[in-house]
Amino acid sequence: MHLEEKTTDSKPVFSGKVVDLRVDTVELEDGSSATREVISHPGGACVVPLDDNGDIIMVKQFRYPFGTQLIEVPAGKLNYGEDPYETALRELKEETGAVCDKVTDLGVCYPTVAYDTEKIHMYLCEGLHFEDRHLDEDEFLDVIRMPFEKAVEMVMNNEIPDAKSQIAILKSMVIINGRTD
Amino acid sequence: MHLEEKTTDSKPVFSGKVVDLRVDTVELEDGSSATREVISHPGGACVVPLDDNGDIIMVKQFRYPFGTQLIEVPAGKLNYGEDPYETALRELKEETGAVCDKVTDLGVCYPTVAYDTEKIHMYLCEGLHFEDRHLDEDEFLDVIRMPFEKAVEMVMNNEIPDAKSQIAILKSMVIINGRTD
Numbered sequence A, B: 001m002h003l004e005e006k007t008t009d010s011k012p013v014f015s016g017k018v019v020d021l022r023v024d025t026v027e028l029e030d031g032s033s034a035t036r037e038v039i040s041h042p043g044g045a046c047v048v049p050l051d052d053n054g055d056i057i058m059v060k061q062f063r064y065p066f067g068t069q070l071i072e073v074p075a076g077k078l079n080y081g082e083d084p085y086e087t088a089l090r091e092l093k094e095e096t097g098a099v100c101d102k103v104t105d106l107g108v109c110y111p112t113v114a115y116d117t118e119k120i121h122m123y124l125c126e127g128l129h130f131e132d133r134h135l136d137e138d139e140f141l142d143v144i145r146m147p148f149e150k151a152v153e154m155v156m157n158n159e160i161p162d163a164k165s166q167i168a169i170l171k172s173m174v175i176i177n178g179r180t181d
Helices: A084-096 A148-156 A163-177 B084-096 B148-156 B163-177
Strands: A006-015 A020-027 A033-040 A044-050 A055-063 A068-072 A075-077 A098-109 A120-130 A142-147 B006-015 B020-027 B033-040 B044-050 B055-063 B068-072 B075-077 B098-109 B120-130 B142-147
Touching (some): A044 A084, A044 A098, A044 A163, A055 A084, A068 A163, A075 A084, A084 A098, A084 A120, A098 A163, A120 A163, A148 A163, A148 B163, A163 B163, B044 B084, B044 B163, B055 B084, B068 B163, B075 B084, B084 B098, B084 B120, B098 B163, B120 B163, B142 B148, B148 B163
Parallel strands (some): A044 A120, B044 B120
Antiparallel strands (some): A006 A020, A020 A033, A044 A055, A044 A075, A055 A068, A098 A120, B006 B020, B020 B033, B044 B075, B055 B068, B055 B142, B098 B120
């Protein structure tokens, strides 16, 4: 059983609104045992919304763990059982008012592989039309628009430290640069 | 206080080897209150090790939250008070046996902005020399070497879902492509 771990015990510690936490005991490949702290999270979806002028639509909001405002691509948590594609389009509409004609799958990322089950699905959304936005009751955020190239620059310069935004913007850049039409 | 949240209460829930968890109560900008589940983590550092032939050195290990092996760039947790640059070089040496002549700062990413304080510092390491590797006692991993372009392809194709690896590899690609020497 090279590069495997076998669960021998599992203790639930906390069950919250956003995360659950458990501490498992595992058997390692040399027969010794170790503990694994595991955060469970339903996962999320995010969107790079790109309009016909080549502008990206992003959101600025307060991020409590860092005590500061961050600029990110629109994103949200999956409802249990929800298709991540539906989550992505729902959050895009709720946070920015945009609906879109064309969606490109940017794949998935695992933000914290060592101790958290969260997966984030990413999409590039083009052909935007704007309707009303409908934020959740306890959601406060500002919508920000900038040239896509400026967002790439901000990722490279560390002005957009959010991981999902960095990945989704850089993958979009690779896809857009590779288009021949 | 637009886009701010004020802590009004904080309850520690769990203190572990890898993460701590607390549940805070905050006052939102409309005066209403909400709870915030916050994971604390010391942060980490990761490395894109690139040898003189243009190969990247990565590691394959079992990732318990996903119950599977993942291919990632070498990385590790910061010891408290440790400079992330030192962590990066230490983990590179421990996991792959490599030391390097040239380091380029790739900035920092926040993997899970909504509920986790973790920050990961990223570096591109070139001019590699190989010595002995010294894994931690409970650490099991395989070293993998492939052309850097293959790793970029695997990021784009979703075969490397780890977020820090996706960012560090794509940022390295942008930097390497932009070099004029």
